[in-house]
Amino acid sequence: MMAQQALIADGVHKSFSAPSGKNSLAVLEDISVNVNQGEIVALVGPSGCGKSTLLNIAAGFEKPDMGQVLFMGKAITGPSPERAVVFQSASLFPWLTVKENIAFGLEKAKVKQKIIDEKCSEFIQLVGLTGFENYYPNQLSGGMQQRVALARVLVLEPKMLLMDEPFAALDAQTRLAMQQVLLSISMAIKPTILFITHDVEEALILADKVYVMSKLPGTIIRELEVPFDRPRPISIIGDPHFSKLKSEILEQLFYEPCGSYSTC
Amino acid sequence: MKTALKKTDLLVLALPVSLLAIWYLIAETGKVPSYLLPSPKELVQVLMDFAWGGTRLTPYSGTLVEHTVASIMRVLVGFSLAAVLGLVFGLLTGRISVMRRLLDPTIHLVRAVPGIGWLPLAMVWFGVGEKTTVFLIALAAFFPVYINAAHGFANVPLHLIRAGQMLGADKHTLFTSVILPAAFPSIIVGLRLGLGVSWGYLVLGELTGVAKGLGAVMMDSRLLGQTEMIPIAMISIGLLGKLTDMLLIKICNRVYPGNVGKVAG
Ligand SMILES: Nc1ncnc2c1ncn2[C@@H]1O[C@H](COP(=O)(O)OP(=O)(O)O)[C@@H](O)[C@H]1O
Ligand SMILES: [Mg+2]
Numbered sequence: 104m105m106a107q108q109a110l111i112a113d114g115v116h117k118s119f120s121a122p123s124g125k126n127s128l129a130v131l132e133d134i135s136v137n138v139n140q141g142e143i144v145a146l147v148g149p150s151g152c153g154k155s156t157l158l159n160i161a162a163g164f165e166k167p168d169m170g171q172v173l174f175m176g177k178a179i180t181g182p183s184p185e186r187a188v189v190f191q192s193a194s195l196f197p198w199l200t201v202k203e204n205i206a207f208g209l210e211k212a213k214v215k216q217k218i219i220d221e222k223c224s225e226f227i228q229l230v231g232l233t234g235f236e237n238y239y240p241n242q243l244s245g246g247m248q249q250r251v252a253l254a255r256v257l258v259l260e261p262k263m264l265l266m267d268e269p270f271a272a273l274d275a276q277t278r279l280a281m282q283q284v285l286l287s288i289s290m291a292i293k294p295t296i297l298f299i300t301h302d303v304e305e306a307l308i309l310a311d312k313v314y315v316m317s318k319l320p321g322t323i324i325r326e327l328e329v330p331f332d333r334p335r336p337i338s339i340i341g342d343p344h345f346s347k348l349k350s351e352i353l354e355q356l357f358y359e360p361c362g363s364y365s366t367c
Numbered sequence: 368m369k370t371a372l373k374k375t376d377l378l379v380l381a382l383p384v385s386l387l388a389i390w391y392l393i394a395e396t397g398k399v400p401s402y403l404l405p406s407p408k409e410l411v412q413v414l415m416d417f418a419w420g421g422t423r424l425t426p427y428s429g430t431l432v433e434h435t436v437a438s439i440m441r442v443l444v445g446f447s448l449a450a451v452l453g454l455v456f457g458l459l460t461g462r463i464s465v466m467r468r469l470l471d472p473t474i475h476l477v478r479a480v481p482g483i484g485w486l487p488l489a490m491v492w493f494g495v496g497e498k499t500t501v502f503l504i505a506l507a508a509f510f511p512v513y514i515n516a517a518h519g520f521a522n523v524p525l526h527l528i529r530a531g532q533m534l535g536a537d538k539h540t541l542f543t544s545v546i547l548p549a550a551f552p553s554i555i556v557g558l559r560l561g562l563g564v565s566w567g568y569l570v571l572g573e574l575t576g577v578a579k580g581l582g583a584v585m586m587d588s589r590l591l592g593q594t595e596m597i598p599i600a601m602i603s604i605g606l607l608g609k610l611t612d613m614l615l616i617k618i619c620n621r622v623y624p625g626n627v628g629k630v631a632g
Pocket of ligand 2: 268
């Protein structure tokens with residue numbers, strides 16, 4: 104069976120005018136990526152290479168200068184709950200409780216209160232936050248906040264999840280735990296995900312396919328299928344094949360075409 | 368825990384109690400004439416008479432309520448005008464860049480004229496008394512409300528707006544469920560400052576000559592030689608200012624959902 108395409112970016116260019124106004128900064132150059140339905144695709148690249156810019160275009164927050172981005176065969180005209188976003192900072196509404204944050208999208212969709220209540224408790228349980236319904240975001244740890252951010256979009260049953268370095272601000276252990284949370288959720292509901300990260304290991308643990316981006320201006324320098332079976336336990340990090348792939352990609356990320364190593 | 372609380376309470380009380388004691392002792396010596404510094408005891412009696420009447424210690428016996436009502440009404444009207452206009456203009460210039468460029472510089476130019484400086488012109492326009500007082504209150508309270516509202520509306524974090532959009536909020540619900548609550552803590556600050564300023568300008572307006580009002584009591588009792596009424600009117604205004612501020616906070620905390628941005632008295 105042919106895989107159904109969900110998100111297609113085709114020859115996307117984007118530049119921003121510099122604060123001074125005159126020169127513009129080319130951020131994305133001829134980016135083409137393809138996310139099939141039910142697939143987790145990771146985009147890795149160094150900080151500042153335009154990953155968020157691409158995600159913002161897919162989310163409908165920004166428009167490409169050139170090229171097109173299609174979702175389910177249609178051009179993207181603006182943000183929509185069918186392409187839900189998980190941001191790097193949890194971006195929860197600080198004046199709403201955990202439950203109210205998760206109910207936000209359902210209320211906007213005019214879902215009946217009884218169903219909202221049911222769904223909220225279902226998804227609060229799914230992300231392991233039972234007992235914290237009435238907490239405010241500033242009373243939660245970073246990892247818990249990110250679980251709420253995940254629950255508030257999953258509850259809308261989006262066709263696709265756009266995740267912009269969602270675990271980057273977490274400590275190493277919480278990050279590994281959240282990756283496992285995401286993996287177990289994805290086993291259960293098979294979401295389509297575009298997952299952005301600067302962490303090669305994270306990309307290899309989570310994704311079916313990885314795109315590697317260059318430094319600014321961002322271009323796709325490699326596309327690879329991740330060969331590991333699911334479920335992928337944390338121990339996969341010790342697998343020699345995993346380490347080899349990881350160092351290969353790191354090598355590519357840090358190796359300049361002119362032949363010198365540099366950091367970003 | 369309990370003893371710590373007691374200690375701080377005593378510390379808070381130490382200064383006012385000592386001041387009161389010193390005041391009392393000075394007045395008791397009789398060396399300072401009572402028209403310059405009435406004794407606390409005397410003041411309490413006059414205040415009681417002002418509030419409940421009966422003893423006819425001053426011509427103001429039993430008139431506290433009518434003067435207070437007159438003053439509160441002026442503050443209410445003036446401050447309400449300032450609040451509505453300040454919020455509307457703050458929203459316009461805070462969220463719409465064309466409006467900001469069009470209005471904001473001029474508003475700040477007008478603000479540069481001290482509120483008191485409007486008094487003579489206001490008296491020419493509105494005559495002495497009622498309208499002048501309300502105008503001065505509305506004018507002076509507008510600026511703090513406006514500036515804080517504009518700041519709050521302008522600084523709604525982009526990521527919260529985007530979060531609202533991708534969760535399905537349309538233009539209308541984005542305003543009511545994201546922009547307004549996000550700007551609210553800043554709006555409260557403006558309203559509180561504006562209300563405080565309102566009481567100040569109330570006194571200014573009432574000093575120019577109105578029949579009723581706590582500012583009028585202050586000014587007229589000096590002319591009548593009832594100087595003990597001056598501090599009483601001052602204390603009344605101070606208490607009313609504090610009370611209305613507490614009320615405003617109550618209302619705001621009721622309107623504003625959540626536990627952040629909650630303000631304390
Ligand atoms: N709104 C904007 N205006 C101007 N420059 C921007 C804007 N957004 C991003 N940029 C620039 O684009 C580049 C890529 O940013 P971003 O997509 O956030 O990178 P990444 O997410 O990979 O770290 C950066 O150099 C950043 O300064
Ligand atoms: Mg980014």
